Amino acid sequence: MRSSALDKGLRTGVIFGIVIAIMFLIGFTVTGAGLVGKLFGVSSSYNTPPLTFFVIFMVLMGAWAGITAAARSLTEPDTLKRALTAGASAGAVSGLISAVVGFIFGTLNANAIDPRTYLPMVSPESTKLFLMNQSPLTGSLMLLGVLTVSGAAAAGLSFYLRTHDGVKSGARNITESVRKTIRSEGVARVTNSPYARYGFWLLVAALLIILPRTWGGYWNYVFGTVGIYIILGLGLNIITGWAGQLVIGYVAFFAVGAYTFALLTAPEPHNLTMNFWLALGLGVLAAGISGLLIGLPILNLRGDYLAIVTLGFAEIVRILLKSDLMTEYTAGPRGVRDIAGPTLFGRSFVSDVDFMYLIIIAVLVVTFIAYRLQNSRTGKAWYAINLDETVARATGINAFASKLLALSLSAAMAGLAGVLFASRNQFTGPDDHALMVSINVICLVIVGGIGNIPGVFLGAFALKGLPEILRETENYRLLIFGVLLIVMMRLRPEGFLPAKRPVLEKSAQTSSKEAQP
Amino acid sequence: MMLHVENLQVYYGAIHALKGVSFHLDKGEVVALIGANGAGKSTVLKTISGLLRPREGSVTFEGQVLEEVPPQDIVRKGVIHVPEGRKIFPRMTVTENLEMGAYIHADRAAINRDMESVFERFPRLKERRNQLGGTLSGGEQQMLAIGRGLMAHPSLLLLDEPSMGLSPLLVEQIFDIIQDINEQGTSILLVEQNAQMALAIADRAYVLETGKIVMQGTGDDLLQDSSVIEAYLGGH
Numbered sequence: 022m023r024s025s026a027l028d029k030g031l032r033t034g035v036i037f038g039i040v041i042a043i044m045f046l047i048g049f050t051v052t053g054a055g056l057v058g059k060l061f062g063v064s065s066s067y068n069t070p071p072l073t074f075f076v077i078f079m080v081l082m083g084a085w086a087g088i089t090a091a092a093r094s095l096t097e098p099d100t101l102k103r104a105l106t107a108g109a110s111a112g113a114v115s116g117l118i119s120a121v122v123g124f125i126f127g128t129l130n131a132n133a134i135d136p137r138t139y140l141p142m143v144s145p146e147s148t149k150l151f152l153m154n155q156s157p158l159t160g161s162l163m164l165l166g167v168l169t170v171s172g173a174a175a176a177g178l179s180f181y182l183r184t185h186d187g188v189k190s191g192a193r194n195i196t197e198s199v200r201k202t203i204r205s206e207g208v209a210r211v212t213n214s215p216y217a218r219y220g221f222w223l224l225v226a227a228l229l230i231i232l233p234r235t236w237g238g239y240w241n242y243v244f245g246t247v248g249i250y251i252i253l254g255l256g257l258n259i260i261t262g263w264a265g266q267l268v269i270g271y272v273a274f275f276a277v278g279a280y281t282f283a284l285l286t287a288p289e290p291h292n293l294t295m296n297f298w299l300a301l302g303l304g305v306l307a308a309g310i311s312g313l314l315i316g317l318p319i320l321n322l323r324g325d326y327l328a329i330v331t332l333g334f335a336e337i338v339r340i341l342l343k344s345d346l347m348t349e350y351t352a353g354p355r356g357v358r359d360i361a362g363p364t365l366f367g368r369s370f371v372s373d374v375d376f377m378y379l380i381i382i383a384v385l386v387v388t389f390i391a392y393r394l395q396n397s398r399t400g401k402a403w404y405a406i407n408l409d410e411t412v413a414r415a416t417g418i419n420a421f422a423s424k425l426l427a428l429s430l431s432a433a434m435a436g437l438a439g440v441l442f443a444s445r446n447q448f449t450g451p452d453d454h455a456l457m458v459s460i461n462v463i464c465l466v467i468v469g470g471i472g473n474i475p476g477v478f479l480g481a482f483a484l485k486g487l488p489e490i491l492r493e494t495e496n497y498r499l500l501i502f503g504v505l506l507i508v509m510m511r512l513r514p515e516g517f518l519p520a521k522r523p524v525l526e527k528s529a530q531t532s533s534k535e536a537q538p
Numbered sequence: 539m540m541l542h543v544e545n546l547q548v549y550y551g552a553i554h555a556l557k558g559v560s561f562h563l564d565k566g567e568v569v570a571l572i573g574a575n576g577a578g579k580s581t582v583l584k585t586i587s588g589l590l591r592p593r594e595g596s597v598t599f600e601g602q603v604l605e606e607v608p609p610q611d612i613v614r615k616g617v618i619h620v621p622e623g624r625k626i627f628p629r630m631t632v633t634e635n636l637e638m639g640a641y642i643h644a645d646r647a648a649i650n651r652d653m654e655s656v657f658e659r660f661p662r663l664k665e666r667r668n669q670l671g672g673t674l675s676g677g678e679q680q681m682l683a684i685g686r687g688l689m690a691h692p693s694l695l696l697l698d699e700p701s702m703g704l705s706p707l708l709v710e711q712i713f714d715i716i717q718d719i720n721e722q723g724t725s726i727l728l729v730e731q732n733a734q735m736a737l738a739i740a741d742r743a744y745v746l747e748t749g750k751i752v753m754q755g756t757g758d759d760l761l762q763d764s765s766v767i768e769a770y771l772g773g774h
Contacts, residue, residue, distance in 0.1 A: 414589060416638050416639055416642075418641055
């Protein structure tokens with residue numbers, strides 16, 4: 022059966038070789054090496070990272086290929102020879118492909134031909150790094166060597182870990198004992214005791230109070246944005262996650278909130294300069310009412326009308342705000358400037374720290390409302406409509422009124438997010454309210470796990486926080502998004518933190534299948 | 539007369555589904571509507587419960603006109619519709635499904651009492667009360683649908699094809715339960731394709747054919763009628 026191990030290894034190697042080649046062609050090898058450097062605490066956002074980190078990156082790729090190949094060729098009996106064959110062949114083939122690519126571009130560079138006309142990311146520096154600062158031939162051979170050795174070594178190591186009893190039972194013992202400790206009564210008493218919970222929440226509260234003061238304006242900006250998107254996500258989750266009505270143009274309500282607030286507080290174009298809190302209330306109210314008005318004519322219809330109508334509404338709002346026609350009322354394409362910040366007892370709170378606190382408070386309030394709604398009678402009615410509108414109506418639920426309430430609550434929360442957004446930036450313009458905002462909110466709700474409140478937090482962090490933390494990958498944001506979505510659909514089709522019900526259903530289904538004769 | 543339906547005309551777009559249906563139901567009766575696929579049986583029930591609106595005709599329940607009343611208010615008058623096809627909330631547990639049935643009631647203690655009595659009637663549901671509705675077997679789902687209807691305290695229960703897709707043994711069980719519910723004081727309007735079973739428990743019955751009532755009589759009369767036997771009972 023040696024041939025099948027070789028076969029699997031070669032196939033795996035081809036896949037990894039192509040992946041490495043593409044990474045090189047789009048310049049990701051440099052980024053990857055930079056990320057490795059970041060792991061070691063060496064930041065090098067704008068320079069070519071040191072060679073060591075690139076070699077580590079390649080070793081990791083080779084190891085990944087080797088482990089994958091060894092796992093794919095796994096049969097009984099498991100032998101070291103098979104694992105090594107698979108790992109080494111996978112590493113060698115991927116190395117060969119990389120070497121050929123490196124050699125071609127290295128030669129082009131040596132002959133002063135610039136491939137950037139066609140492949141803008143293949144700079145001489147990145148080619149040089151790919152060839153480990155060597156001549157094309159030596160560099161290619163070194164790539165081949167690094168990948169082959171790391172593939173074989175990783176496969177051998179994975180074999181050792183898999184079969185070696187000492188390691189196996191050792192690992193099992195550790196996981197067992199950890200599990201036992203977690204489940205033991207003593208720990209349970211501690212985690213279940215009210216004091217532990219108070220302690221945990223005290224810690225969270227302390228972090229929420231201390232962090233905005235200590236981590237600086239940049240992180241306040243990043244996490245302020247995350248907070249605003251959490252509010253948007255919780256709002257959309259009401260109408261789409263719970264009541265099951267898809268809203269695509271959610272940004273429209275965000276825009277209504279932001280502009281209502283902006284026009285009421287900014288010196289231009291109306292010179293109203295209203296009190297912050299009053300304007301905040303009016304912004305939320307205006308967004309809620311706009312949701313109500315949009316819902317009135319269409320929510321007694323079923324199907325995807327709401328999605329289409331809100332999509333159209335969002336575009337109409339954006340285009341109206343942008344048009345010269347409305348300049349007199351909405352300041353037109355250049356947007357509204359000098360929007361007011363919060364004031365309290367005559368003092369003004371406009372620093373980044375103050376805004377962070379304001380956003381944290383708003384997120385807490387909205388989260389509290391969301392939890393109350395979820396467990397309320399209204400929440401149950403929404404869920405019933407989501408599952409089967411006919412039956413819901415037959416049990417006495419006023420489907421139209423319930424959906425209308427859900428939509429205007431959603432819209433009001435979007436309005437709150439819009440107010441905070443406009444006030445923090447002291448500016449809002451038509452481009453802040455493009456359709457991409459809606460798409461982002463839908464994405465974060467789905468990625469986090471539709472219908473689940475903690476899922477919204479995770480989704481907002483993953484979509485709005487992570488890209489800032491991983492600044493190096495900026496150019497590859499869409500690529501990483503795509504990979505993330507594919508991985509998610511394969512591994513967690515219901516989102517990273519799915520709402521509890523679907524999981525329950527799955528396990529209940531299997532058990533009932535087993536129970537039936 | 540508890541329910542009086544007069545000259546009901548219902549359309550689905552251009553399709554004329556009910557062409558002047560009239561019938562009545564007295565308090566305490568089991569009345570069956572039998573007929574083939576597409577005769578309009580379910581349409582009659584949906585019109586009574588307010589899910590559909592008639593273009594002409596009237597529905598009167600205990601002296602009140604229903605055809606302009608929205609469905610959620612019809613439920614509050616005690617007319618409860620159990621839709622066809624074992625329609626339950628698949629991703630809610632048995633308990634939650636029953637609680638949804640009592641949506642119009644607010645008294646927590648009374649709801650719990652009602653749930654106990656539903657569990658008494660359907661012990662299978664009690665065993666599975668924490669299981670999701672979608673994971674129940676066909677018969678259990680039908681029981682759950684009926685149980686959910688009972689949670690609303692119906693004075694008139696509209697049952698749409700409770701025997702659909704069930705094994706003969708289960709059909710018999712379901713019909714026993716329907717009879718039992720009726721004996722405890724709930725009037726029942728039963729729509730069925732299984733004419734044999736329906737006529738056996740019905741006080742009176744109507745035969746519906748392409749949107750019109752073509753025959754009526756007591757259950758026993760219709761069971762003996764040669765044209766009914768020919769058309770609906772696999773006649774000899």
